[in-house]
Amino acid sequence: MLTSQRKRLILDRLARDGQVVAKQLSHELALSEDTIRRDLRELAAEGLLLRVHGGAMPVSPTAVPIAERRSLSRDAKSALGKAGAAMIRDGMTVVFDGGTSNLEIIRHLPAQARFTAITHSPTIAVALEDRPDVDVVIIGGKLFRHSMVATGALAAEAIARIRADLFFLGVTGVHAGEGLTTGDMEEAAIKRQLMSASAETAVLATSDKLGAVSPFRIGGIGEISTLIVEGEAAEERIAAFAGSGVSILRAG
Amino acid sequence: MLTSQRKRLILDRLARDGQVVAKQLSHELALSEDTIRRDLRELAAEGLLLRVHGGAMPVSPTAVPIAERRSLSRDAKSALGKAGAAMIRDGMTVVFDGGTSNLEIIRHLPAQARFTAITHSPTIAVALEDRPDVDVVIIGGKLFRHSMVATGALAAEAIARIRADLFFLGVTGVHAGEGLTTGDMEEAAIKRQLMSASAETAVLATSDKLGAVSPFRIGGIGEISTLIVEGEAAEERIAAFAGSGVSILRAG
DNA sequence: TTATTTCGTGCAGATTCGTGCAATATCTGG
DNA sequence: CCAGATATTGCACGAATCTGCACGAAATAA
The missing domain is CATH 3.40.50.10470 (Translation initiation factor eif-2b; domain 2)
Incomplete structure (x- = not known):
């Protein structure tokens, strides 16, 4: 999987779910958490997302209610x-x-x-x-x-x-x-x-x-x-x- | 295979898949990666695609290529x-x-x-x-x-x-x-x-x-x-x- | 507080990239 | 038909990038 493709996937996931979890994503993509964290760091540096402990959040508040997804x-x-x-x-x-x-x-x-x-x-x-x-x-x-x-x-x-x-x-x-x-x-x-x-x-x-x-x-x-x-x-x-x-x- | 034909194939593949991997393509067409990379370089110079490490992506950020085609x-x-x-x-x-x-x-x-x-x-x-x-x-x-x-x-x-x-x-x-x-x-x-x-x-x-x-x-x-x-x-x-x-x- | 998880940095191995060069094929003009 | 020009392709080699691991620091949870 291409790096840029992975970054796009992260942004897509972020827009859809309203959050991404580094550990979960690394497991899903069969990559080390380091790589995911690196992507998150770089995307955050571009201002495309907001880093939080454990993963990332969108820069603008999402419309997707998280509680709904959990249930x-x-x-x-x-x-x-x-x-x-x-x-x-x-x-x-x-x-x-x-x-x-x-x-x-x-x-x-x-x-x-x-x-x-x-x-x-x-x-x-x-x-x-x-x-x-x-x-x-x-x-x-x-x-x-x-x-x-x-x-x-x-x-x-x-x-x-x-x-x-x-x-x-x-x-x-x-x-x-x-x-x-x-x-x-x-x-x-x-x-x-x-x-x-x-x-x-x-x-x-x-x-x-x-x-x-x-x-x-x-x-x-x-x-x-x-x-x-x-x-x-x-x-x-x-x-x-x-x-x-x-x-x-x-x-x- | 003609060069222009190959370039057309790359663009077709790109429009369809939303990505192109140089190594995979070189193997598929039985050509060296250098040749593919050269094509990608030239196509990128014409602004027809966006080079990324490992291959290329479409110029327009199409999140889901097939979904795009549908609309x-x-x-x-x-x-x-x-x-x-x-x-x-x-x-x-x-x-x-x-x-x-x-x-x-x-x-x-x-x-x-x-x-x-x-x-x-x-x-x-x-x-x-x-x-x-x-x-x-x-x-x-x-x-x-x-x-x-x-x-x-x-x-x-x-x-x-x-x-x-x-x-x-x-x-x-x-x-x-x-x-x-x-x-x-x-x-x-x-x-x-x-x-x-x-x-x-x-x-x-x-x-x-x-x-x-x-x-x-x-x-x-x-x-x-x-x-x-x-x-x-x-x-x-x-x-x-x-x-x-x-x-x-x-x-x- | 203590334990666990997550984060950041440095580093090594692997992969990919760019450039220069040589070999071959194709084109052009005589 | 031939000779030179041009284009295309593959290879070599050093540079750049990507990835995973290790280790200590920071944040979170209990």
Whole structure:
């Protein structure tokens, strides 16, 4: 990443968020704090920002209320996304199912994340637009309108040729007895195929999905490797999945 | 590769990506970094770009280059989009190239439009989300980041199997002698393939593209059936295309 | 107060830059 | 066709820039 580009990013971030934190930024850009601090110093010397202990503030007061952003980042789905993003290591090949939960993973990827993303959801693909170090492979096919993912024979054919390390599966129900379920038969079939094409499968489950059942079964709980639930998820709802072989991760 | 052609490519890349890295570019073009740096120096001397350590940035501080392109010349593009949408009849199979012009076609589709859309651009696919009567087929492949379209062998393979009535081709240059050109070789190949898979091809050309030439040729003007230009496009720029067999449509 | 975090400076290694020079290709005029 | 002029390209080498680490000082938190 070019130095000038980094400085511009800092100013952008400052205008958008109303603040920047040196430590956080250094982690996000995979650079030392020294470099970030140096940038802040130089930008401050140009009068483009105001240095404060720990980071920087805009020269002119921002309109963005900071409290709003904080509450946003503490949102349950956001925490799930963060936990999901943490599972991705550089060099991996990761398959993303459609859905808002998986979209949240993309949002929490560190800027320097470097891996291969495979998806049959154009929405996910578009979200990955500004991740320069992520290779994106789209699985083509007929777009299933309701959930905006490619399905059908074309998609199945493309999936048959891939082999991934990790698959983030999207479901509408996670139930101890009925397993993982979704609302469409064709989608369920594609999801099954994606599972078998990946070494591991993870599911991000908001609390409303725990114990829920939808019409079409994808597979049993034991067939996935990781289930990520909200940090505040009721203990008794999770207890039902103990013994199924899945490792349960509490987010946030 | 000619020097002037290389310089054009650098400017294209700069406009598209918002940055250029000397080392990366030298590797991509199989030239020494010295040559690239020399180009950058000369272009900077002409005021066409801003040199920075490691590469170059655009002269105008475009925070998000692609977002800028989206807001650029909105009215003219809107009229072009309307004219393009008018070419689509119910029951047709239409291929959409990536790019903001083609996105504008989607925006101007009548709500009840009923046809099959094929695209290798996830952005286009997402835009078609709320058109319930349009069947959408996505062409998969490796996402070419700069223009957000699927490319590579996977895409080529999928394209080989389709047959469409109409193809909306996106270009960066329309020139009487040099023909239709774009900024990337791989993209040019995919575009050629999409042309031959379609009975007709139409190009939406904003005035800034008329007479412009980019490094990689897609084909001659005569190979497309319709060229849609702005209503206020200068007559002399269009006159150059007369006799090439293309029918010229003035929008707005 | 004490402990922790953040800041500033100096320094070393790596990368990039600019200039001069030589080799090759292209152009021009005879 | 040839000879010289011009342009283009790659390489060498010293200068400038960038980055990360170390260490002590300053600021913040407990």
